[in-house]
Every structure is written in structure tokens, then in C-alpha cells.
Amino acid sequence: MPKPESFVTLLAEDGFRKLADGEEVQVGDIAIYLDDDGQVDHSALVVELVQGYGFGRKTPWVLSKWGAGPEVRHRYNYGPYSTNVEFYRQKKWI
Numbered sequence: 001m002p003k004p005e006s007f008v009t010l011l012a013e014d015g016f017r018k019l020a021d022g023e024e025v026q027v028g029d030i031a032i033y034l035d036d037d038g039q040v041d042h043s044a045l046v047v048e049l050v051q052g053y054g055f056g057r058k059t060p061w062v063l064s065k066w067g068a069g070p071e072v073r074h075r076y077n078y079g080p081y082s083t084n085v086e087f088y089r090q091k092k093w094i
Helices: 004-013
Strands: 016-018 030-034 040-050 059-065 071-075 084-090
Touching: 004 016, 004 030, 030 059, 040 071
Parallel strands: none
Antiparallel strands: 016 084, 030 040, 030 084, 040 059, 059 071
């Protein structure tokens, strides 16, 4: 896997920005999973926001490929990867 800083640089070059703490996740955002060492471990696409799994907020559901396994739709914080997740959004093009 690439180093986190190079992966984040790639996202920035492609017009993505990291969401601020408390900023609402939206469909189309990218979830980046970091391991205990801060290395990029996995990524997923936010495909749905579901009410009822959080504390008054909608919970992001993502689509991702689990290694050699299937492509899976799941809650962002469920699966074989870390729950240390950062969300990124592509800036709007004018």
C-alpha cells in the first residue's frame, strides 16, 4: 500500500478534501481506513446514509472490496478493516 501521505496527496491532486470533525458525510464521499500505524489499509465509497444506527445522525453505508473476497455493502464501521476512518469529498467543479 502507498504511504498515507502519498495517498492523501493523490486525493488532494484529484480535488478531494478531508471532512472536518462534525461535518456530515454525504453519498459519494470516500472512506479511507487507517491501520494502527496510520497506514492506509482500505478504502470505500459511501453509497447510502441510513437513519437509526447513530445518535440522531445518519450512518454511512459504503461499498468496498474485501481483499480476495466479494464486493460488500456495509456500515462504514463494520468489516475486516480498522474502524479508524477518515472521509474525503471531491470539491465541486465550477
